[in-house]
Amino acid sequence: MKGQVLWVFMTALVAALFAASLLVGPAGLGLAESLRALFTGQGDAVVLVMRDIRLPRAILGLLVGASLGLAGAAMQGFLRNPLAEPGLIGVSATAALGAVLALQTGVAALFALALPLSALAGAALSVVLILLLAGPRGGALALILAGIAISALAGAATSLVLNLSPNPFAAMEIVFWMMGSLADRSMTHVWLGAPFILGGMALLLSTGRGLDALTLGEDVAQTMGLNMNRLRLSIVFGTAAAIGAAVAVAGAVGFVGLVVPHLMRPLVGARPSRLLPAAALGGAAMVLAADVAVRVIAPDTDLKLGVLTALVGAPFFLHLIWRMRREEA
């Protein structure tokens, strides 16, 4: 698929999946009934289902998916490594730790936004740590190593919390939250997450030209006029805002940030500035589709979104590696 056609197709696909997300659910509402309720606000229970349950779920699917795909593509472009994923700088792990602490201490039960706010604080902490560890001018390698160290530390702290958990139910709650889900989210989650996600995505989308130049390595990019420091800060802050907020409202949704850039590269080409918006659309499509799928596959058991994306994503990634190896041979 070339040029305009692809963008039209991807946008249409995302729109269709967004609509599907609005129309599929256990309430079994009719199509006309659902749409009337959504747009006119007529029909009490139906309005509640559409506006307070399905609409925030669909919006969050769109935002979370787009931010994962975009941040994955940006991280791979910045590190010039196709195995990079948005969690590499430690944001996902620290945001999860923040959420887990909120669940463990009971703060999460105090008010609706306590958990996502705590997760956002965790993400902010990882930015401070990574800039301290890697230094404001640290190279790609320093950034990766600092990210791995922060992720490992946050992971260990999360395990510690689980380990010390007073009863199995609290531990179960934490484990289920960490699997990632969009179920039972409200518009409050949207209002909290959207500004960070959209702001982070805007910052990441602005890095396209810089990432293009980086295709030729840091030295050449700099001598072509790229301000390496500004690019690094845009990547770190953009990823932290978008992914931190995504984890805060949805938990850890794995494999989207890693797989989607690989899916889009054969379609739009490998040039980062073209890949970024395509990966955002691809990520949105993948998460929306997966979130519809969990409702269709197992309407009665609360199948977690993150479980499904990893279950489908990992074998697919293996297939990509297999194909890549065959092409190289």
Next chain:
Amino acid sequence: MTLLSLEALTVRRGECPVVDRVTLTVAKGEFVGLLGPNGAGKTSLLRGALGLLPHEGRSNLAEMPPLQRARAAAFLPQGREIAWPVPVADLVALSGGGPAAVDHALARMGLQGYRRRNALALSGGEQARVLIARALAQDTLLLLADEPAAGLDPEAQIRAMMVFADLAREGRGVVASIHDLGLAARHCTRLVLMAKGRIVADGAAREVLSDTHLADVFGVRGFHAETADGPIFQPLDVVR
């Protein structure tokens, strides 16, 4: 007009200076061959001059803001990095020189037929030519190239040298670190010999590639002749 002006430029790796108070100016019309054994400081000199390494002393390029420097000098590093499989024309266009500059650079490197080819699927020598074309498309008065001839076949080596010599004749300046002394002697307008971070000789091939310099700096003995075909130099054997 001076294109490159270094004053007591020093670059340190740890405490040890790898470029030690180097003063050098390069003017329009010069194709300077930067010579010296491995570890002499050639790469650090080029990167320090561009402000890519922390340095002491002065460099006119390092003092410019990034965008102004990008219009003053292009850099062709030793490591030939192409991270993604993008078409050759897109890669060359990253210089931001516009379609005319891209066409001109591709033509100069004999790459007109390569425009839509995936840069990563090319051979090492072809990739090297693409990256030279990328640097040319930046359309600057000065080109700093770090071992541009390394790993190229003889024809591609000579063609690259001829392109650089042409740039100098057009009134631009080129500084290229070169290990092949014969290639440097034949094509450069001026040679600069480095050892242990310092410039030990600067001038025409005959003076710079003298028996003493060769023995002291490279530890080799060579054959040098001025022929009707131009200067010919061939290293012969190791003396120490």
